[in-house]
Amino acid sequence: MTQVATEKLVRPHGGTLVDRTGPAPDDLADLESLPLTQRELSDLDMIASGALSPLEGFMHRADYESVLDEMHLANGLAWSLPVGFAVDAAPRSERVALADGAGRPVAVLEVEEVYPYDKEREAQAAFRTTDAAHPGVARLYAQKELYLAGRVTVFERPQPEFPELALDPAQTRAHFAERGWRRVVGFQTRNPIHRAHEYLTKTALETVDGLLIHPLVGETKSDDVPVATRVECYRVLVDNYYPGDRVLVSAFPAAMRYAGPREAIWHAICRKNYGCSHFIVGRDHAGVGDYYGTYDAQLIFDEFESHELDIEPMFFEHSFYCRVCGSMASAKTCPHPGDDHVHLSGTKVRELLGQGELPPAEFSRPEVAQILIEAYRT
Numbered sequence: 001m002t003q004v005a006t007e008k009l010v011r012p013h014g015g016t017l018v019d020r021t022g023p024a025p026d027d028l029a030d031l032e033s034l035p036l037t038q039r040e041l042s043d044l045d046m047i048a049s050g051a052l053s054p055l056e057g058f059m060h061r062a063d064y065e066s067v068l069d070e071m072h073l074a075n076g077l078a079w080s081l082p083v084g085f086a087v088d089a090a091p092r093s094e095r096v097a098l099a100d101g102a103g104r105p106v107a108v109l110e111v112e113e114v115y116p117y118d119k120e121r122e123a124q125a126a127f128r129t130t131d132a133a134h135p136g137v138a139r140l141y142a143q144k145e146l147y148l149a150g151r152v153t154v155f156e157r158p159q160p161e162f163p164e165l166a167l168d169p170a171q172t173r174a175h176f177a178e179r180g181w182r183r184v185v186g187f188q189t190r191n192p193i194h195r196a197h198e199y200l201t202k203t204a205l206e207t208v209d210g211l212l213i214h215p216l217v218g219e220t221k222s223d224d225v226p227v228a229t230r231v232e233c234y235r236v237l238v239d240n241y242y243p244g245d246r247v248l249v250s251a252f253p254a255a256m257r258y259a260g261p262r263e264a265i266w267h268a269i270c271r272k273n274y275g276c277s278h279f280i281v282g283r284d285h286a287g288v289g290d291y292y293g294t295y296d297a298q299l300i301f302d303e304f305e306s307h308e309l310d311i312e313p314m315f316f317e318h319s320f321y322c323r324v325c326g327s328m329a330s331a332k333t334c335p336h337p338g339d340d341h342v343h344l345s346g347t348k349v350r351e352l353l354g355q356g357e358l359p360p361a362e363f364s365r366p367e368v369a370q371i372l373i374e375a376y377r378t
């Protein structure tokens with residue numbers, strides 16, 4: 001890796017890649033210890049690695065308010081989702097330890113501000129709904145009542161479930177630079193990749209130097225396909241159908257918020273930190289149920305000046321195999337009626353796989369379908 005090469009990549013959000021890792025303090029045992037939820041742990045780790053640059057800790061009230069009302073940090077930088085740490089009461093000291101699910105201290109937070117917040121207001125702004133049936137809203141409503149803000153220093157990173165896929169932004173950037181890529185498109189997914197996703201990632205790759213397949217491996221809904229199964233699908237797909245020197249598969253450690261449009265912006269900003277110049281936004285990106293309009297996650301990009309985000313969104317339609325065109329296509333590129341398209345509903349696909357049957361090759365690569373069949377069998 002050379003410094004010159006990485007400088008050709010898009011700059012991190014705010015200009016500098018944050019690194020909030022560091023040694024544990026000598027007085028760690030004396031500090032009050034506060035537990036983090038899975039979502040907070042995942043945010044903490046992304047602050048540590050610079051994936052949430054320019055954030056150096058959990059949000060102050062000024063940033064929090066500004067993000068809810070204006071989709072910008074208090075300093076004017078574009079930012080779409082709150083990143084808060086909820087606590088029961090103000091700590092007794094100026095520094096506290098932050099503990100993981102097992103109660104082990106993993107970071108120190110310099111206590112800078114404690115403030116109350118209005119959960120319904122946050123829900124409405126971030127999720128566009130106050131409905132407690134929405135998984136992101138439900139998690140928000142279950143939070144403690146105060147936000148604790150301050151810079152963090154993380155001395156214990158979580159053990160990644162897939163170590164070979166765990167690349168921090170500095171590492172993906174180095175990887176892109178080594179391969180001589182300047183323009184890199186990021187693809188976020190929390191599903192196995194079928195032909196439709198393969199089509200849009202390859203269509204995007206035709207116009208840039210490299211592709212980052214960046215599956216989300218943080219906390220998701222329990223009915224999403226398990227991470228281990230998805231990772232196996234990505235591997236077999238890339239090994240068999242993508243040129244190895246143009247693609248990198250790596251894990252995105254974020255927890256899903258299911259905030260739809262605002263999360264699409266947030267995902268794009270994160271990918272810029274990983275070194276992507278372009279980001280694929282499909283229909284209903286990061287959506288759940290019918291809380292968001294099909295194109296809301298694309299339209300929200302118009303609310304920003306392009307220089308503000310400094311990562312180019314690439315919008316895609318629903319795609320399918322058309323028998324008359326003899327290729328993958330979308331409503332943008334195929335004039336033929338639906339009868340000519342190979343279309344399967346998610347329910348139909350699960351039904352086939354559950355019975356051990358391969359979906360049509362025009363819908364899913366057999367290698368991928370085989371892995372899903374095995375997964376459904378167990």
Ligand SMILES: [Zn+2]
Pocket residue numbers: 322323324325326329334335336340
């Ligand atoms: Zn057609």
